[in-house]
Amino acid sequence: MRYDLQSMFDITGEVAVVTGASRGIGREIAMAMASLGAKVVLVSVSAMHLFKTVSDLQDQGFDVIGIPADTTKKDSIQAMADQVFQQFGKIDILINCAGVAHLENAIDFEEAMWNWVMEVNLKGTFLTCQAIGKYMVKQGKGRIVNLSSVLGLKGRAQDMAYSPSKAGMNQLTKSLAIEWAKDNINVNAVAPTFTQADAERGLLGDKAMYEKILSRIPKGRLCEMEWIVGPVIFLCSPCAEFVTGHILYVDGGWTVS
Structure with missing residues (x-):
């Protein structure tokens, strides 16, 4: 047998629908998928940032549109899914990138912040999978990739909500994979380690925490966003036909060291 890598x-x-797509890894994934010939719907709660990103990508010749939606609101995300299906007649791929984080000592961690992180990261992922999944089940095929984190397996101090939310996302991914396998829907997650963008946003804490995190990565450096894009594309492609319920760690060896 001869293999055609292109096909x-x-x-x-x-x-393809990409949430959290107005910036960061969501934007990178949306741009990569569009560059490979997909029709990409960018979704974000921030209309201003969303339409700027959409305009930038359209100016580069990419086939993309933007739909503002709040993934934590069932009516909002269902309306988005309905609009995508009405416009294109199908939804092949869903990438859940919408996510937030908050660092604070456990004894000071406010309930409102806990609820916010859990609502966006876990509830929002479920509601989006549910809304898009209805169409994928009807059409008998689909690919879903949830952006998790190495912290879904490895905890850290001052991280009382983000890590549990990503651990929950991992279990959600596995449960959906089992339930929808009969419908030819693959559900997987990509779990990267910290990126340089995280450092620039102050999500690695102080210098001591930064050095501690870096010491845990056998490759000795933070992940670049483009290194996350490849595994996502793989899981969305025909090449990953028999891969479902998998958490793919893009972590420089952290989870095996």
Whole structure:
């Protein structure tokens, strides 16, 4: 048998929905999928940032549109899913990138912050999978990739909500994979370690915490966002036909060291 690598990774003409797509890794994934020929719907709660990103990508010749939606609100995310299906007649791929984080000592961690992180990271992922999943079940196929984190397996100090939310996302991924396997829907997660963008946003804490995190990564450096894009594309492609319920760690060896 001869293998055609181009067709094995071909997503040309696929309709992909990417949440949290106005910036960061969501934007990178949306741009990568569009560059490979997919029709990409960018979703974000921030309309201003969303439409700026959409305009930037359209100016580069990418086939993208933007739909503002709040993934934590069932009516909002269902309306988005309905709009995508009405416009394109199918939804092939869903990438859940919407996420937030908050660092604070456990005894001072406010309930409101706990609820916010859990609502966006876990509840929002479920509601989006549910809304898009209805269409994927009807059409008998689909690919879902949830952006998790190495912290879904490895905890850290002052991280009382983000780590548990990502651990919950991992279990949600596995449960959906089992339930929807019969419908030819693959559900996986990509779990990266910290990126340089995280450092720039102050999510690594003080210098001591930064050095401690870096020491745990056998490759000795933070992850670049483009290194996350490849595994996501793989899981969305025909090449990953028999991969479902998998948590793919993009962590420089952290979880095995």
